[in-house]
Amino acid sequence: MIELLAVKKAFNQGRSNEYWALNGIDLRIEAGRVTALRGPSGSGKTTLLTLIGCLARPTSGRVRLKGEDISGLPERFLTEIRRQTFGFIFQQFNLIKGLSALENVILPALPTGRPRRELVARAEALLAQLQLSHRAAARVEWLSGGEQQRVAIARALINDPEVIVADEPTANLDTVLSGEFMVILESLSAAGKTVLLSSHDPLVVESPVVHRVIAMRDGRLVDL
Amino acid sequence: MKLRSSLLVLSLLGLGLALLGLLWLDASHPTDAARQQRSARQKLAERLGLTDLSLFMEARYTRHPSQADLHAALQDHPAAFEHFPSGALLPPPAVLTESHAYLAGKTTSPD
């Protein structure tokens, strides 16, 4: 589904603090599977996820999505692809403070211009699935960490994307909540989503839910 | 169901715009009372040959600005706004303001 060919990414290219976060990555990610990127901090996991998720472009190399080269597309098209194909669960959740959980969930769907009634119904259904119906009207900053993450998951699902991208999803959760997250992950996978996550948490990468683990170090893939 | 906030605000603004339109109509159709008032003013101006509005009565040249002589602005009240920019630089002589204050209300002749 997703193919990377000789992908490199440099930060601050051409300046004294130039830094190559990715040094030539070749990778295929199959649809419908749960793939985990594993590696120490600073190994380039997050950077790789931003390239796959169309949040940034590679400095060199190719990224293909369903056979189509997306690495050179202009921003407008990248945004479109990002909105339709990817749902993001950020490490810091990145919810918008002051808005209710429900308002946060429907945010990614606003630019699509779908009727509000439809969006609210879908958001309520998602929150119900995640056992959050009772908190739908609460401001997000009043929610606990686990609840916030579930709001973030619902938000990632509102546009019904094929791929879920999660960066260090359990970094801010305790063991119990991490376990609950893995259960949700399993249900997403069962529903046919392609899941791509990064983690150095053994609870995640050693979980049976994860089909494939890719190890990284210093911006390269390494064999386990 | 509660009215959606965007629709609520847009309809309030629409209401405001409609009100603006109403004001426009109001302004372009004077009432009978207003017409009567204006014709009373016109008749008086015509009968007495009036040339000025009796709005500002602090000085001769503000009472009858159209009839004032060419130097009228120089006969200003010592503390009134001046026509000429130099008035901002050159205050009235102290003698003038002082004696005026001293005499104010004590004379029976005009200022």
Add this chain to the structure above:
Amino acid sequence: MRIWLEKQLHLIDFTLASLARRKSKNIGLLAVYALLVFALASVGLFANALRSEASFVLASSPEVILQRLVAGRHDLIPPGYLEKIGRIRGVQKQEGRLWGYYYDAVVKANYTFMARPAEEIAPGSIAIGATLARLRGLAPGNVISFRAYGGKLFTFRIASLLSPDAELLSADLVLLAEADFRAFFDYPAGHYTDIALSVANPQEVRNIAGKLSQALPDSRPILREEVLRTYQSMFDWREGIMLTILAGAIFAFIILAWEKAAGLSAEERKEIGILKAIGWETGDVIRMKLWEGLLVSLAAFLIGFIAAYIHVFYCGASLLEPVLKGWSVLYPRFTLIPAVDGMQVASLAFFTIFPYCAAVLVPIWRAAITDPDSVMRA
């Protein structure tokens, strides 16, 4: 089209929800903004209505007024001038007018005395303006004494009051018989204050004025068109004072608005990053902010303008009165007939809505073109 509309509604919903987060601050801003529009619109509407009233009412004043100047100052018309003018073609009527000022030490106000033919005002009686009557507490049938400049006391009976509808023109008027006028002011016989001429054909007015200055080189003809022009610029000048006073307020608001709209906080910057990361285009972010600017400034404009209209035309512009009243003791009570100048409204709308939208947009533009991947970093 439906999708576009629905999308705009979504953006408005979002921007309203964002504004609601700092409710008191944003309502305060809206209130200050509306107040500013109110003040500007009040002055503008008042001046415009007064100008249009002046041009309506003074359209029937004499076509030409002839003054005599001595050493550059206004002087009496001596006997023989009316005859000297003789017969100028096109002049329908020429008459000497008698009027002057009287200072009433009791209330420290100046009145305008004006002589009328004896058949209109009987000797010994006067007709007075409504404002003056109110100030001195006079009614028809009352008697009032004025001490003339010569020191002699004159007593008059109030025959009638001038129509309160015309107070705008007659606040301080005292009409009295010609003989009374001459006696009261010790006015030399045969002299007049000025000469009013009526001209049938407006095209000829300038011609006639030229002939008058030839016949009487020491005179100054004042044309009706000059009178009307005086009023056009007069209120501009008065308005200028108000605008000067308001300039301080305007600058304060600009600073406030700029601080609020232009100074993007780190939090707002992050929010824009989040929106972009989850699939908003740069254009969507800008449109959302544009809606914010438009809604706030349009609301302020409508509230301020409508309130100003009601204030000026239905509450007698009571808040402007102290400024316009100036030093005068007498101030007429009058209602202005609503008059709105489309150009004036349009420019006020433009200058309230456009700069605010610009102030909202400029920093957003900078933030919206930053890369969305920044939100992945803590």
